[in-house]
Amino acid sequence: MRTGPRRVFAQLSSTSPPAHPVRLVDTAVVLGGSVAGLLAARVLADHARSVLIIERDAPAGGGRRGVPHGLQIHLVLAGGRVQLERWFPGFGEQAAALGAVLVDPAHSAAFSDGLRRVNVQEDVVLSCSRPFLEKQLRDRVLALPTVRFLTGQACGLDIDATAVTGVRYRRDGVQHVQSADLVVDAMGRSSRLSDWLEHAGWKRPPLRRVPTDVNYATGFFRREPGLPDVANVVARHRPGSPVSRVGVASLKAIEDDRWQITLACSGEDPTGSDVDEFMALCRSELPSFFGDAVDGDPVGPIETFHQADSRRRDFCADSVPARLIAVGDAVASFNPVYGQGLSSAALHASCLAAYLQSSPHLTAPARSFFAMQRVVVDAAWEISTAADKARHHPDGSPSWRERLGRWIRAEVQTASATDVVVARRFRAVTVMLEHPAALLAPGLVARAVLINLRNRLADGLGRQSIRPRRAECAASTGTKSRCISSALTRALDALTLIAATVRPRAS
Ligand SMILES: Cc1cc2nc3c(=O)[nH]c(=O)nc-3n(C[C@H](O)[C@H](O)[C@H](O)COP(=O)(O)OP(=O)(O)OC[C@H]3O[C@@H](n4cnc5c(N)ncnc54)[C@H](O)[C@@H]3O)c2cc1C
Incomplete structure (x- = not known):
């Protein structure tokens, strides 16, 4: 029986963890210990005797090298938030106890071209910086008795005729081999997995790109302690809008009594990294909440980031070795203004759970996993590339x-x-x-x-x-x-x- 994408998506959005997880493997190795890797490790902890996360960066607070966009605003969409609660019950409340802000609908506002939109938010938004979110996730995952974290750089796979058998990594200049019954690539959009597969005689997964040419500028400002009247604001403007040059402006109350404000534009950046220009733009072109927020003292410099394109790797189960999975941005990374990356990673974890729960034959490629993941990737891709495709026409005239x-x-x-x-x-x-x-x-x-x-x-x-x-x-x-x-x-x-x-x- 064929199952349509809408139904598959609904099943993957389940909020209940598997009741009786099946233990399938001895050692699972996750390459990359960021959001997608941590979520995959949580799922694997139900199905493997031991889970090893190999991550290039040592655990740290604040920004880090492996996630250069980490200081930009990160919204956790409701679809991702319910998955966080699914895998880590009480995640939001616990994060709030440590400083995150839980924003109910009465404290949120959204604008389109300067006009306030009807507010249909029903959920409570988790508002915190990306490094804070990642730390909470890492702490919860590493509290699991079977999960270990190793600081090292993955540099290749061992693959026999049909399946991955191990991982090679470098630590303190020395190369090591770790045997593995299941390997998950969570190394983000610059993952080298395609090179490694090609080097081992397998096909590279085709790579699709759609130009985004999006510029981000983020500033942090001191705010009064407590929940402000409005703690979460998004203002969107059409290209060429007479209201503002900023495509998307976001404002969030976050931990440590700070405002985090991000201004994102396609094409030319009207702010650069100059804090005075940033504040002037917030005061002159955006809803008054932005102007009020920049009245607080700036905390640190304006952080900028440029993303050139959305990209996806289409893993075809017939051309991947068995015992290999890929998740998160390593598979697809989107125009960030739609805020889909973290939630996609969470839904990939859901695909992994559904796959492992079905007691698959691990001697064969993970066909059903990649099929489910494609539904999630297609859904996010369709939303986030539509405007960019229309703008840049990379595929010629649309059908x-x-x-x-x-x-x-x-x-x-x-x-x-x-x-x-x-x-x-x-x-x-x-x-x-x-x-x-x-x-x-x-x-x-x-x-x-x-x-x-x-x-x-x-x-x-x-x-x-x-x-x-x-x-x-x-x-x-x-x-x-x-x-x-x-x-x-x-x-x-x-x-x-x-x-x-x-x-x-x-x-
Ligand atoms: C400007 C910007 C704003 C964004 N805003 C949002 C938002 O509001 N909401 C949202 O949901 N998403 C947002 N995103 C997307 C989100 O950041 C990504 O989707 C998310 O980071 C993907 O997580 P990941 O774990 O797949 O990859 P990453 O976070 O990129 O992590 C990859 C990890 O792999 C490690 N690694 C890489 N190579 C190796 C190696 N060889 N060995 C070991 N470790 C390795 C890296 O150190 C890193 O820790 C934004 C992205 C950008 C660029």
Whole structure:
């Protein structure tokens, strides 16, 4: 029986840990001890007698060499947050006890081109810096009795005719070999796994790139202790928006009584690393929360980062040796403005759990793992590359399917700024709780199109009456557009009724 991507995605988003994990291997080795590696190690701890994480950087607070973007803002989307709680029950509360800020919907705000969006956040957002998050994760993983952390640089794999048998790594200038029953590549987007496979006579997984050309600038500012009135703000602007040159601006209250503010732009960076320019831009072009935040003293310099492209490696199970898995950015890394990386890594861990729980034959390549992971990667890729593809046209002219997809997404996105029903579904997809196919539901698309038509009409009428009543309409001198607007309103009400009675089916 074929299972559609929406259903697979829903299964992977499960919040319950496996009830009776099956112990399958003696030694599992994870290469890379960042977020994806730590989450994979947590899953493996249920299925291996021992788990060894080999990481180039020694555990440290603050920024580190292996994660040069670590000081930029990192939002944990709801889809990733539920997975953190799944694998580490009480993660959010524990992080909050150590200084992270838990932000409920009443303390969050989002803006599109300067206008405040309807707020449909239902979950509590975990707000902290990336190094803080990583430390909490590492502490929880290393508290597991079977997990060890080794500082060393992985430099190759041992592969026999069909399967990976071990890992080579360097430590203090000396090369070592560690035998392994299962190896996980979590070495991030610059992973050398493809080179190693090719060197051993296997096919390199094809690499796809879509230019992003995105520039980040992040500043930290002192804030009053306690939960501020608004602790989590995102302001987005369309390219060429008259409101601001900043594409996405984010503001978060984080640990140590600091604000973290990130300004991200595609193309030319309007701020550079000058703290005065950064503060001036926050005061002049962004919602007032940003200006208020930069009234606090700056803490450290403005940190900048450039990302040139989104990239994905399409692992085909037929051309990978057995006993080999890859997770996180080593498989796919996205335009960061969509904040999908950490949540994708968490869902890859979910794929690993589902794979191992199915008691697979480890003598064969991890076919079902890569199939599930492809669903997760496709979902994030579709959302995060759509605008960049349209901007850069790397694939030539788009097919009619792509054009239709773009049109539908644009309609749904536009309607989501003002309509709660559309906004809820749109948010569920963008925070990775649901597969993007959910946006194609005919009822939702029809509703979005009608909302947008009505709003355009209302704009045309100078917003005199957004929801005119039938009597009003008849009593009026019968302007055509008022009647159309009223009819659209009634159609919308009918759609809402249908949507409320018919439960959406996962396909
Ligand atoms: C500017 C920016 C902002 C972002 N914002 C967000 C956000 O808001 N929300 C979000 O979810 N995601 C965000 N991301 C994406 C997120 O940072 C990544 O998806 C995430 O770091 C991926 O984790 P990972 O563990 O796969 O890889 P990485 O975090 O890159 O870690 C790879 C690890 O492997 C280690 N390593 C590499 N080579 C070796 C080797 N040979 N031997 C041993 N160890 C090795 C490195 O030292 C490192 O620790 C952002 C990314 C960028 C660039």
